[in-house]
Amino acid sequence: MRFEQTFTNFLLHHQEEHNRTYNFLILMDALFSAAKHIEHYYLTGALQGNLGLADTVNVHGEDVLRMDQIAEEITNHYLRTSGRVIYAISEESDEIVQMNKENGRYFVYFDPLDGSSNVPHSLPVGFMFGIAKRNLEGVEDEHLRAGKDYVASGMFVIPTGTFTLALKDAGTWRFHMDETMEFVRPTRVFFPEEAEWELSFNSANRYTFAEKVQNWIQKNERKYAFRYLGSLAADFHRLLSTGGMFMYPAIVNHPDPRKNRPEGKLRLMYEAAVVAFMCQEAGGAAVDEMGRPILDIQPNDPHQRSALYAGSKPLVDDIARVLSSG
Secondary structure: OOOOOEHHHHHHHHHHHOOOOOHHHHHHHHHHHHHHHHHHHHHOHHHHOOOOEEEEEOOOOOEEEHHHHHHHHHHHHHHHHHOOEEEEEEOOOOOOEEOOOOOOOEEEEEEEEEOHHHHHHOOOEEEEEEEEEOOOOOOOOOOOOOHHHEEEEEEEEEOOOEEEEEEOOOEEEEEEEOOOOOEEEEEEEOOOOOOOOEEEOOHHHHHHOOHHHHHHHHHHHHHOEEOOOOOHHHHHHHHHHHOEEEEEOOEOOOOOHHHOEOOOOEEHHHHHHHHHHHHHHOOEEEEOOOOOEHHHOOOOOOOOEEOEEEEEHHHHHHHHHHHHOO
């Protein structure tokens, strides 16, 4: 018989080792409860009729699925009842969601259902989040935090039963769900040295990228395998094991100029910075369309967009030199 260390036990020891309170543990319990409920609704979605459109459009002008709404409602409920969150920022909410301004300790930035286009096909999706702590030394102005100020970020890949968490200056860790719905077996994750590295990007968009990005792809793509699942969480989950780079470049050469995204398409605070934080703690790197470290970018808007190049450091450094060149 084999007994596995649970996530709760792992985090209890982490907090004690660093002489920290259990407030973070309570917050993580809320996120775990949300993830488990989202997974339940996703697994039963086809039978319950929850995989279709909700006949609404979100703040980004995208069609909202019923599962988007369900995931949003579940996450806000558990974050609010934890009592530990000052406010939350979600992909599905236009406004910042106020929760516990007086006694909260954390800001949570989340995408409750990353990769929604996979939902109608029952393919993997993600629940992604970044966490920042309030200023405990003085007055808190509730400003938007850059990724370098996060204390943790993570992602659940649904419905695979896997969870990855990065803790500031303490590594990126992967957990697996057991038969009792507990996440167990903490395993520290590092990007592997160059072996069978992979590139992950939407190849159908390649001719809409900047010319120097197209040239880099043409020069390098045959060196690596190619995989793309259509969900940032799922694609990045794979790259943490295989090594390589995920790319979501800016769209600047689309035949329909209205579809250009010169600033990038992914959201900075709850997608790009979440991945960048995990990258850093796993020995990788992440940059934007100008080759700037994602973690250094100070957001000016809760739903600010960004391009993203993230993964094994040698590959990201190489594309960053191209991006930052004149």
